[in-house]
Amino acid sequence: MTVRVGLLGATGAVGQRFVQLLDDHPTFEIAAVTASPESAGESYRDAAKWRVDTPIPERIAELTVRETSPDALPDDLDLLFSSLPSSVGAEIEPELCRAGYVVSSNSSNERMAEDVPLTIPEVNPDHLDLIDTQREQRGWDGALVKNPNCSTITMTPTLAALDEFGLERAHVSTLQAVSGAGYSGVTSMEIIDNVLPHIGGEEEKMETESRKLLGDVEDGELSLHDVDVSASCNRVPSLDGHLENVFAELDDDPSADAVHEALANFEAVDLPSAPAQPIHVFDDPERPQPRLDRMRGKGMxxxxxxxxxxxxxxxxxxxxxxTIRGAAGASVLNGELLVEEGWV
Incomplete structure (x- = not known):
């Protein structure tokens, strides 16, 4: 089975990760790429200014970049992946859903909307049931599915694994890589020999998105988990890989061995991009480290x-x-779940 996909916002840092991950994908075939009007009409090779650490796929390099609008896309696309800026996504993604497209989006707009699935397949695949509610309330035939923020997706599966012990509160301090801000997001003069102790909006995303991901969907309605999450987010001079220090308060009193077992045995999903073991637990107290461990499971x-x-x-x-597990790879995984569950 081949699923023809379009890639929205294909020239940016996350868009390039999408291209890398979708090259030779067993199910998905990139049939269209879009970007800003300034890039429309150029070849992807010329428009992308390729910066990913593998060569640009030749077939994708020769595609002509389209404008990001329903009228500019082919009619035979089965699924759209979005890495649009949230301000653009807020305007364009609903138009695409009204036109009948299913959109798996990394953009932050509408992540907390009650009728929009915010999904990590290993954590809450049943939240895709909100698509029926979404279609009924919004009157469209398409669907909008979101993956969470890159810092949220690092922490939440571990919290889901600990929920069996009665998760009450979580306090997290992050050390986030510069690639999370985009190629031009943090200048070298800001970050070299430095740490930035604030990332605008990041704390709120971690505190709210995690509660939605850990919540329940019943009869088409969403209820948030009652865990209290507090976050402090910091930008550090590593290129890729968000490292987070978590303090989880639990109703039970599990041993370290019981926690180790719960994390290491967290259930996997049978999807092409999913790791066989979602969470790897190190015994070495000096691990994990971004440079050494960010590419475990092909970055997933x-x-x-x-x-x-x-x-x-x-x-x-x-x-x-x-940018892999926390962004493009998360959307690809959600796309695979959409196919597996019959929404595409």
Whole structure:
């Protein structure tokens, strides 16, 4: 089965990751790429200014960049992947859904909308049931599905694994790579020999998106998890890979061994891009590290380590590749889930 896909916002940093991940994908075939009106009409090779660490796929390089609008896209696309800026996505994605397209989006707009699935396949695949509610309420035949923020997706699967112990509160401090801000997002003068102790909007995303991801969908309605999440987000001079220090308060009093087992045995999903083991747990207290561990599971596995039982619960570190697992790879995985569940 071949699913023809379009890639929205294909020339940016996350868009290029999409191209890299979708090249030779067993199901998805890139049939169209879009970008800003300034790039429309150019070859993808000329428009993209390719910066990913593998060669640009020749077939994609020769595609002509289209404008991002329903009228500019081929009629025979089965699925759209979006890496649009949120301000653009907020305008264009609903138009595409009204035109009948199914959109798996990395953009931040509408992540917290009650009728929009915010999905990590290993955590809450049943939230795709919100598509029926979305279609009924919005009167369109398409569908809009979101993946969470790159920092949220690093932490939330670990919290989901710990929920069996009665998850009450989570405090997290992040050390986030510069690629999370985009190629031009942080200048060298800002970040070399420095740490930026604030990332606008990031704390709120972690605090709200995690509760939605861990929540329940019943009879087409969403209820948030009652966990209290507080976050402090920091930009550090690593290229890729968000490292996070988590303090989870639990109702139960599990041992470090029990926590290790819960994380290491967190259930996988049978999808082409999914790692066989969603969370790898290190015994070495000096791991995980961004440079050494961000590409585990082809960049799709989450790493955890430094487990310590506390009087209130557990302390640990977690790490994921922010532009693969935390962005393009997350949308691709959601696209695979949409196909698996029959929405595409």
């Amino acid at each position: 596995q989450i790493s955890a380590g430094g487990l310590q039982a506390t009087d209130e619960g557990v302390q640990y570190n977690c790490l994921a590749h922010n």
